[in-house]
Amino acid sequence: MRPDTGPLRVMIGAGEQRWDGWIATQREDLDLLDPDSWAAWFGNRRADALLCEHVWEHLSEAQGRAAARVCFEFLKPGGVLRVAVPDANFPDAGYQRTVQVGGPGPADHPAADHQIVYDAPLLADVFRGAGFTVELLEYCDALGHFHATDWDLGTGPVYRSLRLDHRNAGGKLGCVSIILDATRPSGEQS
Template identity: 75%
Template sequence: MRVLLGAGEQRWDGWIPTGREDLDLLDPAAWAAWFGERRADALLCEHVWEHLSEEEGRAAARLCFGYLKPGGFLRVAVPDANFPNPEYQRMVQVGGPGPADHPAADHKVVYDFRRLSAVFRDTGFRVRLLEYCDDSGRFHAQEWELATGPVYRSQRLDHRNRGGRLEFVSLILDAVRPLPAP
């Protein structure tokens, strides 16, 4: 079972799209009711975590950990605090760039790779960075399979990243629930 969290209008083949009304990242009772005894093989959450405070993000990470099978993973994408584009940073800033109906108006945190990784490591996940900018703003990308969890706002899929130019990137990581020790 592969579940897309905070899907909005996004749909990917093989993924069950859910919204806040189905699986609120902060509501354990909703998760218990939705999953029952089932556990997910994979969870995918694109540009949602920045709408949670860091403490809420940690609580959401704990919920996800509990509803993943051992060896399963949660792929998370958020705006990258280290992407060296002033207009991008203005658009993704905490509180957004303008009116209350702007998608970033309720951004509560803009993560860099260390801060986001810590949210998941502290919960018990193993973290693998897939795409991110380092402290110098240099972009890094590891090989990852789109079939295992496509992220539209990524180097490969986002229409704004054409012709070798990066106009919109995400900090993308896999948080893997470890297998039990033998």
């Protein structure tokens, strides 16, 4: 349920994930490809922040670009959309098999409907193309080198990140994501 007052921080496609201060939604609430579902859910309000962890890879690139435009429309000027997706440049064969387009196995595997595996430049372009300014927070470059900035978990925690994922213990990278912040410029009208 959407609150009528206070900051509006919304997780899109949350699955079982829950974070304090964030409203968890599913496709039935907010369909990234259906602006009418967003208009009905938000009414006249706009989000202060949006969080979307490992959802964009379930859309084609064209659908991802359309979804970025929907998020832009329903985010306040100055608001941030934090997105995390699997990283095409993470140099681990097991990871790449797990996140590959179509998934590694049966139709009920979480990756079975992956449509794309992004690299950081392409993901950033998806959001810049919708009007956002973009800051990459975590990603692997084309050579497979991992880059991370010190970002604030309070502004949108991502479990599949350097700091939170249990597979990244003891200085070993076991699971990474491309994580970016897409900010709606403050001068834009909502």
